[in-house]
Amino acid sequence: MKTRCAWPFVPCLAAAILAAGCARRETPVAAGDREQVLHLGNLSEPKDLDPHQVTGVTEFNILAALLEGLVAEDPADLHPVPGAAERWSVSADGRAYTFFLRADGRWSNGDPVTAADFVFSFRRILSPRLGSPYAYMLYGLTNARAYHRGELDDFARVGAEALDERTLRLTLEAPIPYFLPLLTHPSWFPVHPPTILAAGPIDAVGAKWTAPGRFVGNGPFVLSAWEPGSRITVVKSPTYWDRAAVRLNAIHFYPIGDHQIEENAFRAGQLHVTGTVPIDRLDYYRRAAPELLRLAPYLGTYYYLLNVNRPPLNDVRVRRALALAIDREQLVRRVTRAGEDPAWNFTPPGAGGYAARARLQGDLPTARRLLAEAGFTDGRGFPRLQLLYNTSEGHERIAQAVQQMWKTHLGVDIELVNMEWKVYLAQTQEGKYDLARAGWIADYADPATFLNLWVTGGGNNRAGWSNPEYDRLIAAADRTADPAARFELFQQAEEILMAEAPIIPIYFYRSKSLVRPSVQGWLPNPLDHHPYKQVYLKPAAQP
Amino acid sequence: MLRFVLRRFFETFPVILAAVTLTFFLIRLAPGGPFTDEKSYPEEALRQLHRHYGLDAPLLVQYARYLGQALRGDLGPSLKYPNRTVAEIIAEGFPVSLELGLWALLYAVVIGLAAGLAAALRPQRWTDHAVMAAAMVGICLPSFVLGPLLVLLFALRLPLFNAAGWLTAGDRLLPAVSLGAAYAAYIARLTRGSMLEVLPQDYIRTARAKGVGPLRLLAVHALRNALPPVVSFLGPAAAGLITGSFVVETVFHIPGLGRMFVAAAFNRDYWLLLGLVVFYAALIVLFNTLVDLLLAWLDPRVRTAR
Numbered sequence: 013m014k015t016r017c018a019w020p021f022v023p024c025l026a027a028a029i030l031a032a033g034c035a036r037r038e039t040p041v042a043a044g045d046r047e048q049v050l051h052l053g054n055l056s057e058p059k060d061l062d063p064h065q066v067t068g069v070t071e072f073n074i075l076a077a078l079l080e081g082l083v084a085e086d087p088a089d090l091h092p093v094p095g096a097a098e099r100w101s102v103s104a105d106g107r108a109y110t111f112f113l114r115a116d117g118r119w120s121n122g123d124p125v126t127a128a129d130f131v132f133s134f135r136r137i138l139s140p141r142l143g144s145p146y147a148y149m150l151y152g153l154t155n156a157r158a159y160h161r162g163e164l165d166d167f168a169r170v171g172a173e174a175l176d177e178r179t180l181r182l183t184l185e186a187p188i189p190y191f192l193p194l195l196t197h198p199s200w201f202p203v204h205p206p207t208i209l210a211a212g213p214i215d216a217v218g219a220k221w222t223a224p225g226r227f228v229g230n231g232p233f234v235l236s237a238w239e240p241g242s243r244i245t246v247v248k249s250p251t252y253w254d255r256a257a258v259r260l261n262a263i264h265f266y267p268i269g270d271h272q273i274e275e276n277a278f279r280a281g282q283l284h285v286t287g288t289v290p291i292d293r294l295d296y297y298r299r300a301a302p303e304l305l306r307l308a309p310y311l312g313t314y315y316y317l318l319n320v321n322r323p324p325l326n327d328v329r330v331r332r333a334l335a336l337a338i339d340r341e342q343l344v345r346r347v348t349r350a351g352e353d354p355a356w357n358f359t360p361p362g363a364g365g366y367a368a369r370a371r372l373q374g375d376l377p378t379a380r381r382l383l384a385e386a387g388f389t390d391g392r393g394f395p396r397l398q399l400l401y402n403t404s405e406g407h408e409r410i411a412q413a414v415q416q417m418w419k420t421h422l423g424v425d426i427e428l429v430n431m432e433w434k435v436y437l438a439q440t441q442e443g444k445y446d447l448a449r450a451g452w453i454a455d456y457a458d459p460a461t462f463l464n465l466w467v468t469g470g471g472n473n474r475a476g477w478s479n480p481e482y483d484r485l486i487a488a489a490d491r492t493a494d495p496a497a498r499f500e501l502f503q504q505a506e507e508i509l510m511a512e513a514p515i516i517p518i519y520f521y522r523s524k525s526l527v528r529p530s531v532q533g534w535l536p537n538p539l540d541h542h543p544y545k546q547v548y549l550k551p552a553a554q555p
Numbered sequence: 556m557l558r559f560v561l562r563r564f565f566e567t568f569p570v571i572l573a574a575v576t577l578t579f580f581l582i583r584l585a586p587g588g589p590f591t592d593e594k595s596y597p598e599e600a601l602r603q604l605h606r607h608y609g610l611d612a613p614l615l616v617q618y619a620r621y622l623g624q625a626l627r628g629d630l631g632p633s634l635k636y637p638n639r640t641v642a643e644i645i646a647e648g649f650p651v652s653l654e655l656g657l658w659a660l661l662y663a664v665v666i667g668l669a670a671g672l673a674a675a676l677r678p679q680r681w682t683d684h685a686v687m688a689a690a691m692v693g694i695c696l697p698s699f700v701l702g703p704l705l706v707l708l709f710a711l712r713l714p715l716f717n718a719a720g721w722l723t724a725g726d727r728l729l730p731a732v733s734l735g736a737a738y739a740a741y742i743a744r745l746t747r748g749s750m751l752e753v754l755p756q757d758y759i760r761t762a763r764a765k766g767v768g769p770l771r772l773l774a775v776h777a778l779r780n781a782l783p784p785v786v787s788f789l790g791p792a793a794a795g796l797i798t799g800s801f802v803v804e805t806v807f808h809i810p811g812l813g814r815m816f817v818a819a820a821f822n823r824d825y826w827l828l829l830g831l832v833v834f835y836a837a838l839i840v841l842f843n844t845l846v847d848l849l850l851a852w853l854d855p856r857v858r859t860a861r
Binding site for chain 1: 591598600718806823
């Protein structure tokens with residue numbers, strides 16, 4: 013018997029592959045350009061879309077399309093522009109803000125956006141039982157802290173009051189110079205009361221109101237589809253007050269966590285904008301397609317934590333020696349490679365116009381001298397400390413470079429230890445480490461978001477460091493309304509921080525993304541926010 | 556037959572219970588919890604969340620509560636995705652993994668059988684050598700190499716397919732091939748081996764002497780007797796294929812359960828992890844039972860032995 017039965021499969025399969033492939037002649041990006049549909053890489057699957065329950069950049073990127081706070085951000089420099097409120101006034105003492113909501117403000121179901129809706133939203137995020145991770149963002153309001161801690165039951169005594177349907181008065185415990193920018197944070201976004209209450213009590217955890225079809229928002233887009241792990245789709249809102257200005261018809265958010273796979277999708281014409289760029293591809297894009305690569309200063313600091321409760325790190329001379337012996341220029345040029353700025357202080361430049369005066373003082377000889385003074389001449393007798401980081405190639409490369417620098421410059425040998433993300437977090441939170449990698453991203457553009465970290469007992473002060481003078485300066489800054497005097501207090505605090513060095517700043521972040529040329533209105537800014545209503549697509553001219 | 560099925564059903568319970576118990580206590584040994592995050596939760600918030608999800612009770616109480624709930628069919632909420640329940644996540648992810656697995660299985664069976672037959676019909680000729688060499692490569696090439704390679708060739712170099720995603724019909728092909736390749740290779744080797752055993756047997760010669768046509772001879776007489784080894788391999792293979800592959804689902808950005816399973820462990824999403832363990836354990840037992848039944852149908856000797 014002769015066989016002729018197996019081989020026809022091969023051409024059949026090949027034909028099937030070609031047929032399936034050629035059927036799709038247009039990439040999603042090309043179709044999107046034509047139809048004003050933006051395809052965005054958004055790094056990870058959002059936990060939820062409840063502005064009172066989420067903390068991540070991923071979620072905020074989507075919420076910015078669905079909801080609008082009292083004020084919005086200018087896409088270029090993020091200064092506050094009218095949002096749900098068309099104007100506002102501030103009392104002479106800076107403690108009372110009156111917001112006048114616009115008459116044509118509408119929820120996506122057609123209901124008017126009222127001052128009472130905002131009061132309801134603030135009450136919800138401050139409800140003790142809701143367990144909102146960002147409730148403290150509202151602590152500036154009079155009595156908000158007491159209400160959130162359950163010490164006060166009557167919300168009427170909290171500084172948020174609806175004077176009439178469209179007038180909202182917010183009263184602060186003390187003036188907050190960055191109050192308006194703070195209002196653009198999602199924790200201040202309104203939620204639609206009837207929708208929340210239809211899903212359960214005001215403080216129900218995990219209420220299912222955020223599904224497509226139920227989500228009611230007041231932003232330029234409405235939630236149209238949520239395909240978990242695959243993509244989230246929002247479409248232009250027909251009820252948004254400024255709908256005439258919105259040019260995109262839809263946005264797709266893709267939660268692609270693997271940077272290389274996201275880049276593949278970009279190259280295959282599936283994404284207009286990526287959430288990041290793999291480090292190994294930076295040089296390629298610089299050389300071959302610089303027009304696609306967008307790198308911009310970003311309000312965030314990469315640093316090492318020192319456990320100041322463990323010898324020899326309890327000795328400030330040792331901490332400073334380690335901090336000074338890192339060649340940051342080499343590190344950003346050879347290892348991180350996105351044009352990051354080396355960090356000699358903690359607060360990145362441009363946080364609300366603040367430029368830190370503080371610097372780590374000294375050079376390599378100083379570092380060696382400090383180490384010798386601490387009793388470890390040329391690193392002799394220095395214990396073998398462990399440097400902890402979460403498992404990731406980027407962190408590993410930086411740690412290896414730093415390990416090498418400390419070995420060469422100080423004769424100090426450290427051990428590198430990488431751990432899975434949650435283990436790393438648990439170890440650092442419980443103070444079970446010597447040195448650990450860390451990063452901090454601004455919640456809003458003001459030095460407070462960085463310097464408040466290091467007050468005694470602060471929830472994120474994982475160095476275990478405490479300095480009464482530092483605490484005093486930060487507390488004083490909190491109460492100071494005059495911007496110049498307030499910044500001066502921050503300057504002094506940061507000088508203490510750098511002199512004491514419970515942390516070693518290494519570099520200031522840059523936002524990294526790949527952006528198709530057709531994307532317009534996607535402007536670089538230090539928070540990497542891109543208000544979608546100004547974004548549109550301009551297809552390349554056909555040849 | 557009914558007794559056999561019932562016995563399998565009751566044997567399954569202790570297996571699933573053991574899997575759940577082990578998982579329940581092991582994951583609690585891992586440092587960090589569902590709400591351990593880069594920005595620490597304020598203490599009050601953490602306390603509220605623990606109370607809400609019953610994580611403040613002693614571990615044994617939580618265990619008893621979980622078993623009670625699970626027996627009533629309630630797998631609880633996800634801790635990472637508070638607006639979704641474990642059952643909803645399985646209902647969303649499993650059809651995706653199932654579809655991917657079925658395409659991969661189809662590819663593996665069709666290509667594997669065809670290649671194995673081609674090799675067996677002309678043993679020690681170049682067809683045979685070529686097929687077996689390809690099969691060896693297929694077995695050795697892991698999907699995390701094959702997947703990116705296919706993306707490079709058919710999505711980036713030749714822009715025929717999407718590089719990632721599970722949205723269009725075309726998105727099914729590359730992942731199915733990546734996932735099914737090793738299985739196809741294995742099936743090809745098994746088919747060839749057992750065909751070579753069957754083809755020289757007397758009844759084949761008798762059938763041919765009686766004038767049975769070549770196609771019928773191959774399909775009805777030879778293949779049916781050559782199939783049992785392939786079928787017993789298909790059981791675990793099918794279970795492995797449809798429960799989802801972390802690697803292939805990651806490489807192609809497919810929202811299946813395989814990716815979810817790994818993420819649940821990393822996120823310390825206790826209820827989701829446990830729910831998936833229960834689901835997987837049940838699924839694998841089910842598949843093995845189905846294969847036993849299929850084998851009994853194919854081979855009467857297995858039936859009488861029982």
